[in-house]
Amino acid sequence: MPLAMTRRQWLLSTGTAAAGLTLRPFLRDGVVKGSSPTVSGDGVVRAKLDNNENPYGPSERARRAIVEALNEGCRYPGPQWKELEEMIAKKEGVSPDHVLLGSGSSEILRMAAMAYGPQGGELLTAYPTYEGLENAARTVGGYVHRVPLDKNMAHDLDEMDRRTTQAVRLVFVCNPNNPTGTIIPADRLRAFCREVSRRTVVFVDEAYYEYVEAPEYGSMIDLVREGHNVIVSRTFSKIHGLAGLRIGYAFARPDIVARLRQFRTTYSINVLGVRAALASYQDVEFQAFSRRKNAEGREALYRLLETLGYRYVPSHTNFVFFHLKHELQPFRELMQKQGILVARLFPPYTDWCRVSIGTPEEMRAFAEALRDFTLQQKAAARK
Numbered sequence: 001m002p003l004a005m006t007r008r009q010w011l012l013s014t015g016t017a018a019a020g021l022t023l024r025p026f027l028r029d030g031v032v033k034g035s036s037p038t039v040s041g042d043g044v045v046r047a048k049l050d051n052n053e054n055p056y057g058p059s060e061r062a063r064r065a066i067v068e069a070l071n072e073g074c075r076y077p078g079p080q081w082k083e084l085e086e087m088i089a090k091k092e093g094v095s096p097d098h099v100l101l102g103s104g105s106s107e108i109l110r111m112a113a114m115a116y117g118p119q120g121g122e123l124l125t126a127y128p129t130y131e132g133l134e135n136a137a138r139t140v141g142g143y144v145h146r147v148p149l150d151k152n153m154a155h156d157l158d159e160m161d162r163r164t165t166q167a168v169r170l171v172f173v174c175n176p177n178n179p180t181g182t183i184i185p186a187d188r189l190r191a192f193c194r195e196v197s198r199r200t201v202v203f204v205d206e207a208y209y210e211y212v213e214a215p216e217y218g219s220m221i222d223l224v225r226e227g228h229n230v231i232v233s234r235t236f237s238k239i240h241g242l243a244g245l246r247i248g249y250a251f252a253r254p255d256i257v258a259r260l261r262q263f264r265t266t267y268s269i270n271v272l273g274v275r276a277a278l279a280s281y282q283d284v285e286f287q288a289f290s291r292r293k294n295a296e297g298r299e300a301l302y303r304l305l306e307t308l309g310y311r312y313v314p315s316h317t318n319f320v321f322f323h324l325k326h327e328l329q330p331f332r333e334l335m336q337k338q339g340i341l342v343a344r345l346f347p348p349y350t351d352w353c354r355v356s357i358g359t360p361e362e363m364r365a366f367a368e369a370l371r372d373f374t375l376q377q378k379a380a381a382r383k
Contacts (some may be wrong), residue, residue, distance in 0.1 A: 004172050012371060025105045046339035047362035049355045056293060057241010059286035062276040066172055069275035080274040088249055089280060092221055097254040103268040105207055105235040105248030112137040112203055114233045114263040115167040119144025124164055126155045126170040128179060128346040130205060134170045153313050154182040157192045164196050171196055174205040176212060179346045179354040181315030186218030193220055197229040204232050208317040210239040210287060211294060222250045240280040245273035294318045297357040304367050324353045338369050
């Protein structure tokens with residue numbers, strides 16, 4: 001190594017070159033084309049459509065940021081956290097003390113459960129919805145009230161309002177909802193949050209915020225700016241394609257942030273993840289690319305389901321919930337044998353299936369398998 005070259009320069013030159021070899025198969029017109037096949041103990045997974053991941057990420061900029069951050073791997077994170085908090089705060093028009101980072105938004109949900117759920121603390125959620133808060137609350141002795149979705153598989157806000165007694169410490173709203181993909185119009189949710197936050201804290205999970213294009217949708221961060229008892233969470237796991245690097249964030253009043261932060265695991269957020277998040281947060285080109293590819297895949301899936309006669313819920317996310325008309329578990333097992341992974345069961349909808357939007361290759365594999373399954377079921381019905 002030439003003496004004139006610093007250790008950092010050498011690391012970046014060799015690391016970036018190696019990264020280029022890794023990135024080249026995935027790049028097309030400057031953006032990531034798709035992830036490599038996932039290898040499991042049973043062999044290659046042809047289509048991983050079970051966890052609502054972005055198969056096109058991390059972006060090229062995020063990957064290069066990871067390589068460049070390797071030289072920081074010997075240091076504990078801290079300054080990097082502050083840099084990301086400040087960037088997010090500036091973009092959203094709040095002060096940095098309104099921002100909370102976590103190891104994915106899952107850790108932020110766990111913090112909320114530990115802050116408001118111990119010793120029989122009562123929390124309220126829709127059902128079914130993302131289970132992160134409910135599962136964490138149960139581990140600390142919390143009691144969770146479930147309010148069934150309405151006939152359109154959306155949050156029943158009137159019933160949630162009615163059931164939010166003075167004993168309820170926190171109300172959880174997932175918007176868009178997982179697993180159904182439905183949204184609550186901004187004016188409707190804002191009125192709900194204003195009313196209910198007078199009695200308790202309202203936690204609005206906006207994990208799929210960047211995918212929504214409906215004009216009636218909107219974030220609840222304005223209520224945080226106004227000082228209401230509202231927490232808004234987002235994540236780098238979805239449109240940013242950083243699910244494996246575990247970076248999530250939330251907005252809340254500084255006193256609420258301070259209460260939650262005391263339950264964060266020390267150094268739960270790694271340097272490489274933060275550097276990737278900093279790069280991806282500014283990479284609007286990649287976000288637009290991901291949004292476009294997701295919309296294309298979702299429309300293709302709609303056409304497939306309509307052709308085969310399956311009813312589905314119009315989605316505002318990177319997944320679609322459709323009526324399989326058969327119990328899900330045997331279908332999941334059948335798909336898995338063909339190297340295709342679809343989502344877990346979401347009671348009480350035991351004959352519905354949630355499928356993530358993958359690459360075109362993954363969606364073609366799923367389409368072929370679903371067509372075969374449908375033909376088999378029709379043939380069996382005729383016997």
